[in-house]
Amino acid sequence: MSQASDAAGHAASNMKPVQVKLVLLGEAAVGKSSLVLRFVNDEFQENKEPTIGAAFLTQKCRLEDKVIKFEIWDTAGQERFHSLAPMYYRNAQAAVVVYDVTKASSLEKAKSWVKELQRQANPNIVIALTGNKVDLVSERRGQRNSSDGEGEDDEESDAQELDEDEEDDEDYGVSRQVPTEEASAYAQESGLLFFETSAKNGKGVAEVFTEIAKKIPLEHILSSTRGARAGAGGSNGRVDLQAGGNGQRLGGQQDKSGCAC
Amino acid sequence: MTNDSNMDLLLARLEAQNELLVKDSKRRATTESEMDRAIGHAKEESPGEDVDWDYWGALMHDYNAVVKRNPKQLTTMIQKGVPSALRGLIWQLLAKSKDTQLEATYAELLKSTSSHEKQITRDMSRTFPNHEYFQADGVGQEALFNVVKAYSLYDTEVGYCQGLSFVVGPLLLNMPDEEAFCMLVRMMSNYEMRGHYTPDMSTLQLRLYQFEQLMEETIPLVYKHLRNQGIRSTMYASQWFMTLFAYKFPLELVFRVYDIILVEGIESMLRFAVALLKINHDKILGLDFEVLIEFLKNGLFEPYMNDAGLFIQDAYNVKVTPKRLAQYAQKYQAMIQKQQAELAAEESLRESNRQLSAHVRRIEGSLHQLNKEHVDLAKELITRKVEMAELQDQNDVLTQKVSDLTRIVDSQAKEVEEQYKGEIEDVLRKNMEYLRKNEQLEDQLSYMESLLVETKMKYAESEIERDNLSRKLSDMRKALGMA
Numbered sequence: 022m023s024q025a026s027d028a029a030g031h032a033a034s035n036m037k038p039v040q041v042k043l044v045l046l047g048e049a050a051v052g053k054s055s056l057v058l059r060f061v062n063d064e065f066q067e068n069k070e071p072t073i074g075a076a077f078l079t080q081k082c083r084l085e086d087k088v089i090k091f092e093i094w095d096t097a098g099q100e101r102f103h104s105l106a107p108m109y110y111r112n113a114q115a116a117v118v119v120y121d122v123t124k125a126s127s128l129e130k131a132k133s134w135v136k137e138l139q140r141q142a143n144p145n146i147v148i149a150l151t152g153n154k155v156d157l158v159s160e161r162r163g164q165r166n167s168s169d170g171e172g173e174d175d176e177e178s179d180a181q182e183l184d185e186d187e188e189d190d191e192d193y194g195v196s197r198q199v200p201t202e203e204a205s206a207y208a209q210e211s212g213l214l215f216f217e218t219s220a221k222n223g224k225g226v227a228e229v230f231t232e233i234a235k236k237i238p239l240e241h242i243l244s245s246t247r248g249a250r251a252g253a254g255g256s257n258g259r260v261d262l263q264a265g266g267n268g269q270r271l272g273g274q275q276d277k278s279g280c281a282c
Numbered sequence: 283m284t285n286d287s288n289m290d291l292l293l294a295r296l297e298a299q300n301e302l303l304v305k306d307s308k309r310r311a312t313t314e315s316e317m318d319r320a321i322g323h324a325k326e327e328s329p330g331e332d333v334d335w336d337y338w339g340a341l342m343h344d345y346n347a348v349v350k351r352n353p354k355q356l357t358t359m360i361q362k363g364v365p366s367a368l369r370g371l372i373w374q375l376l377a378k379s380k381d382t383q384l385e386a387t388y389a390e391l392l393k394s395t396s397s398h399e400k401q402i403t404r405d406m407s408r409t410f411p412n413h414e415y416f417q418a419d420g421v422g423q424e425a426l427f428n429v430v431k432a433y434s435l436y437d438t439e440v441g442y443c444q445g446l447s448f449v450v451g452p453l454l455l456n457m458p459d460e461e462a463f464c465m466l467v468r469m470m471s472n473y474e475m476r477g478h479y480t481p482d483m484s485t486l487q488l489r490l491y492q493f494e495q496l497m498e499e500t501i502p503l504v505y506k507h508l509r510n511q512g513i514r515s516t517m518y519a520s521q522w523f524m525t526l527f528a529y530k531f532p533l534e535l536v537f538r539v540y541d542i543i544l545v546e547g548i549e550s551m552l553r554f555a556v557a558l559l560k561i562n563h564d565k566i567l568g569l570d571f572e573v574l575i576e577f578l579k580n581g582l583f584e585p586y587m588n589d590a591g592l593f594i595q596d597a598y599n600v601k602v603t604p605k606r607l608a609q610y611a612q613k614y615q616a617m618i619q620k621q622q623a624e625l626a627a628e629e630s631l632r633e634s635n636r637q638l639s640a641h642v643r644r645i646e647g648s649l650h651q652l653n654k655e656h657v658d659l660a661k662e663l664i665t666r667k668v669e670m671a672e673l674q675d676q677n678d679v680l681t682q683k684v685s686d687l688t689r690i691v692d693s694q695a696k697e698v699e700e701q702y703k704g705e706i707e708d709v710l711r712k713n714m715e716y717l718r719k720n721e722q723l724e725d726q727l728s729y730m731e732s733l734l735v736e737t738k739m740k741y742a743e744s745e746i747e748r749d750n751l752s753r754k755l756s757d758m759r760k761a762l763g764m765a
Contacts, residue, residue: 049444050404068411071444073529074520077575092572099401099444101481105516 038081038090039239043230044110046138047119048130049098052153055220056119057095060230065221072097075109084234091230110138114242115147115233122152122217125198128207135211147236149214149229152204156219158197333365342368345375360545361594363538370456376544379468385460391432398434398442402427409447413533415455425459426450432463437470443479445524452528452536473548478524489523489552490515491614492607496556500600504559504566511571518578522555531583538590542597549607553597558582561596 045053054069054076061080076095081088094109096102110116118134120127131150138148201217208215214232218225337359341348349356364372374380396402406416406423415422429450434442449469453462470476477485494515498505508514521529526543528536542550559566562582569577586593 049401050408066411068407070408070411070529071405073445073448073524074516074518076579077517077572079572097444101443101479101483104483105520108514108516 037243038088039243040090040092041115041234041237041239041242042092042094042113043115043117043233044094044096044106044113045117045119046096046106046110046131046134047098048121048124048127049100051098051119051121051124051127052220053098053117053119054095056117056151056153056218056226056229057093059220059223059226060091061093063223065223071099074102075105080230082230082234084231084239087239089234089239106137107141110142110146113142113146114237115149116142117149117151117229117233118213119151119153120199120204121154122197122199122204123154123157123195128152128199128204132207135213139211145238147214147233148212149216149233150204150208150211151215151229152199152201152217153220155217155224156221157195334359335365338365338368338372342371342375357545360541361598363590363594364541366537369537369541370453370461373453373456373540373544374461374465377465377468377472379461379464381464384464384467387436388429388432388460388463391435392428394435396431396434396442399431402430402434402442402447405444405447410451410528413451416451422454425454425462429454429459429463429466433466433470436467437476439481440470440476440479443524445521445529446479448525448528449475452526452533452540455533456537469544473543475548486520486523488611488614489548490519491617492549492610493519493523493552493555495610495613496552496600496602496606497559500556501560501563504563507567508574511574513571513575513578517575519555521579523551526551527554530580532587535583535586535590535593538594542594549602549604550597552607553600553602554593556600556602557593557596558586560600561585 045057047053049071054072055065057076057078058064058066058069061078072095074097078093078095079090080093081090083089094113096106096109116134116138118131118138120131135148135150138146204217205215207213214229214236216225216229216232218229220226337348337355341356341359360376406427407418409426410416413422416426417423426447430442430447433440433446433450440446450462450466453465457465470479474485477483477488479486494505497508497515526536527539531539539551539554542554559582562577562585565577566574583593586596
């Protein structure tokens, strides 16, 4: 509690952080863990180990007079871990479904996650569709036409591995495969928030969480989660409101990201 | 025969080892008394570097005979730690993985392309990213790629599963890639690790269950606390079991875990898992969910950081018997069966629900139809009623009109009659007049007729007279003519 008080300062009446359970889903290696790492620690790790099972992190931020504490489950992306996902999204109030803008098939996977969430998750879940790795595509390339300038900024772009899976072709140079308009149109028709981000340079990352915080019915959560709150998978799991470790970033994060929340 | 190449390597390594031995013996000589004291103090516990080169040398020369002679000694020796320089060879002996034919298969597989290649490539730079040997474009990473890729082709059901490369890494740090491949194949089959990576991850689930049961039995407070915090073993231990602790733990500890697993079987993995929680017992009880989950993943090995021997010792102090594990497995199977039965029941319920829903939909459809018909009928009824009302109104109006008319007619009849009477009287009167006039006219007529008769008489008389005169004229003419 004391950390929240320090950070939120004057707003003494609203010290109790609103806990928002959030889950990250998406194909393997689209940058889920990197997004969280950027949001929580404002860091980027070049070759982040694949998440095995799931990882849990928290981050507090402020929205108007409230302190929000995101409790984030970062899931493993490989299809084989799919069956574990419901345990993590079951009680979530928000989901960030991530795809890689340089990999068309990752958007398809994202769509199937959205469908699953809409069918099986909390009916009021706020879903944000997030196209990551925009640092890999220059503005020019952003306009679908990737015929030019392929080699120019490869030295920084090979940082985030693009790659991947079974089906798609060699595409190391990095052309954008998912046009912004296409993903945004899909998001709109499916009622999702939409963002494009770069976990590597931080672009757009804070907004994802701020906008989610704005859209979530915080009052409702505040009143319904008092007392009994469930940890992922556990009906009686409790999370320490006093929070140690990760919670401390509140102040610094605000400065760095300029995040209003 | 098949061991030729193995022996070569072995001898080569032993030779190198001999040099060390020489140095070591010198060192030993200087610390003989210390050593004796240490061994005397705690023979089995000693985690020191008291390498028994004679034993390891003998073991490598004739593994089977040495093991047969004193199997217990082997585990004791292994618990003390395999000399790191010999580790790769000892591991292969323990796993009986040396297989030149399989090595040939490996070489063949490397020529093929795996459908998992892209995914594997992507994960290469993400496997031990901070380890010198596995840096990008290094031999280590290439070997890692080769072994994992070859395995994905060798065992297509498992294919590639994230976590596998972390198991292969420690192997490659101790042996060449073709041997690591053979080791991997053995570990997957003989050590039942396949089920950690198959699409259903069935063995992994079983291990997690056994782990929780062991926890409940040996460290009930920790078990209860984790449960109360909503922390399931899958949240932190699946990465232990899928990478044999290599994902986050220091490799020196991981190697020791491999030593034990290879000699005792994969189940000993559970000993380590429980030991880790046990040594952190009090700390765990003081932590809540989010700090705890972080701690479970990254902090547990702290107490063993510089004391792998203690780790092994603690693991061995965790009582894990095959019998108990089998009981847990049975319990797990029963639970799974129950779950499956429940799932099946649920599914059949869902199915009948689907059918009922369809039925309901159909009925709703016909209800809707009926409703529509009802509405139509009601509408028609209303229309009819309205029409009838209108007709009633019209009828009323008409009736009214009729009665009005009747009244009018009734009243008019008299008027007409009276009117007619007058008219008739007039007519009669006129008629009388006409009769009278007629009589007058008849009188006049008869008068005229009598006049006419008179006239006619006169005319006839005159005619006669005329005739007489004519005759007299003609007589006269004749008389004149004759004259």
